[in-house]
Amino acid sequence: MKNQSTVKNLLGGLQWALYMISTGIVMPVVIGQSYHLSPSDASMYIQVTLLCIGLATITQAVFGHRLPINETPCGLWFGIFTMYATIGVTLFGSESETLRVLEFSLILCGVFGFILNMLGVIEKLEKYFTPTVVGTNLLLLVALCSKFFFQAMTSVYGDGYGMNLKVVLCSVVIIVLTFFLMNTRLKAYSVLISIVVGWGLYTLLGLSTPYEMPSQLVRMPRIFPFGPPRIELSMIITSFLCTLLLVTNLLSSMKIAQQMVSQYDEVATGRTKQAGSCFSFIYILLGCFGVTGLIPTSEGGGFVVSTGMTRTKPLIIGGIIIAAISFFPPITSLLSMIPESVGYAALFVPFVSLCGFSIECLEGAEDKKSMYQTVGLSVLIGIGIMNVPGTGFTMALPAFLSTFLSNGLIVGTIIALIMEVTRIHKKEKEN
Template sequence: MRVFFPSLQWALFILMSSVVVPIAIASNYGLHDIATIEFVQRTLFVLGLAGILQVLFGHLMPIQEGPAGLWWGVFTLYAGLGTVLFGSHNETLRVLQYAFLLSGIIFIILSFFGWVEKLARLFTPTIVGIYLILLVAQLSGSFFHGMFGLNGENHTVKLGVLLLSLLIIILSYCFMKIPKIGHYSVLFSIVFGWLLFYIFDFSKPVTEVNQFIKPPEIFAFGIPRVEPNMIIMVFIITLLLLANLLATVSVVQQVLKRHNVRTYNNRLKQTGIISGVNQLLAGLFSAIGAVPISGSAGFIKTTKITSRKPFIIGSLIIICISFFPPFTAFVAALPEAVGYAAIFPVFASIISLALQEFEAVKNKEILFRVAGISLFAGIGTMFIPSEAFAGISPLLVSILSNGLVFGALIAIIVETILNRINKTAEIGK
């Protein structure tokens, strides 16, 4: 039981933070119910396998692989542009399969030639802390939309859903205080939350499927369609994904070190290569590109589950679920509000991790300047609607439409400039 419950909790955490994205993308591309379940199925398979590959051959840490927010943005962007550029939604999905395969190759090349180590030097405690705050700011919109009962079909607040969501959050914090079950607060919150939603008739019906077992399909949308015009954009996105990878690995390392768990600082090349393999898997299985999720740090901090074994078993559970469409349909029916409310304390704790990163910074004056400029720019960008970028190059859209990426880039540039100015001033003295 000491391994089973932590493993189940890892599996549920991966599900809660992964299922929403493929369902939203499937809706944007007009996929019917069965096609949506199959898309979720393939995505879960890739995410579970990606996590195992990283923990065994990459960074060697229990870090969840989830749908990359950047790729989500690309899917959303081309849901509108794709029909004009490529002719239909299905043709667009074929092009995106090619984009994943290309990204995987670029990832492997950059990692093999040591670019990962060079980029890692840019991720100082200041940058990592700012990245975490921007991450929470970006995710908070999705969290509160879900907990207010807002989705594609409903555009008004459901008071009952909101009240039950608040109750689940309170229960989650209460579970954390109970000595013997505190480590399983996410698990208990999901079970109790789903039961409450069922009792008050806020649960979703489970989609009926005809097959009991179905392996993930290769190139489900057809053979990848090569589009040379995508190369530059995919290269930029890969660099940004690499930046996300480095930030996540850094913050999880810090959390594990505080729990006296051994970590490896010389695994960046292997981590980058495995990330490239994971992008290739996404293209091969017509899924969503995986990326290490910084929320894993909050999960470990909240649950105190630091061992790799429960994570590996939890990822294997995700892979097993992906082979059985009825189970995939069942987990896809979990109310979004329950998932968001149950993991609310996990992501709320990320703010404290960011503040701990800031404590390690010696020059607080530069820290405050960098944080002020980048947070203002990044969070401000999050309020600009995606349709406002319709007339701009897709390459620029991938940066400007993502407040997390834009703010993090601003932070790196401003910190680099201010540090050079400061060094020049010290030399002048």
């Protein structure tokens, strides 16, 4: 019985590892291209990103929130990295200098997180994450990601090329297979099996690229790979605003995970301060490696419900696997070849669960009339922003403002949070 449990945890850990790779590999690849990193430096950047994802996930699962949600590169910091890839040369002199400035900004984000946690600000914010705020956040997340899902699963990126029917066929097979596995005893490994089968089909259809063996078998990560952090006072405002928004995201992801897991198993609560401390440590670590910011992902909740893996042990094993393989370039190079369309198709079903849970959250709101107004305004503005070209903000606003105001998920969630805070304070005064 013990051996059976060990095998189950190991397979669950492997599935978590593949899930974290499939959701975390794209952003470091794009950042490497944006900063014109050499093949060696780009490979190193992927390596340290995977190492940080593994360590951050383990840190939160063991010492922080203790919930089955993984860390993944966040869109907010990804937007900052890609934006400064364009304007950083003008502001700071070169791309390498820009990356040094971003190292400083990440460390500063960790310091601000530590201060907010010590002052109790993070714990005070927790009570405002009501079903209305959480449900709104999930609806916006689904709206944001649906575009990326269908782009990847059809290979249509708005670059003048039509959809690739082979990619579409592969995606449909993976989705149908995942739905089928969800109703069998293999439910817990549905995503893992779908990725393996989908990758094999992708190769048979002649869609995959040839594997090139790296020259190094083992490589140690470098601290401050782009040089020591460069202090820029102009980044203080950006880092502080980032910290506030990321803390909001942290609390939202924790609340979502608690509500989803509590339906099936016991769940850790009252861990806000510990999660805040781990958040600070993680961002200082990210700054040391120059890795784009990470967040506990709300999508992980859908993955947990779909697979039934509500315990943290498989997640911790997955984090250990990710951290361990980051030292071996042949393995990281192979895993980085998981086709984007295969990863998104395998994660489509967990996202369906997430969409359903957002509606379930909203049904739990006490004041329905207020909820309808909050959701309507937040979702309308949030999705509206998602459909405005990014240049519409960058050409009219300062860099630190355009980064946030062009993010419909963040803006919509903040609007919902402000409206809910106002409603709660008004209700408390009346009582």
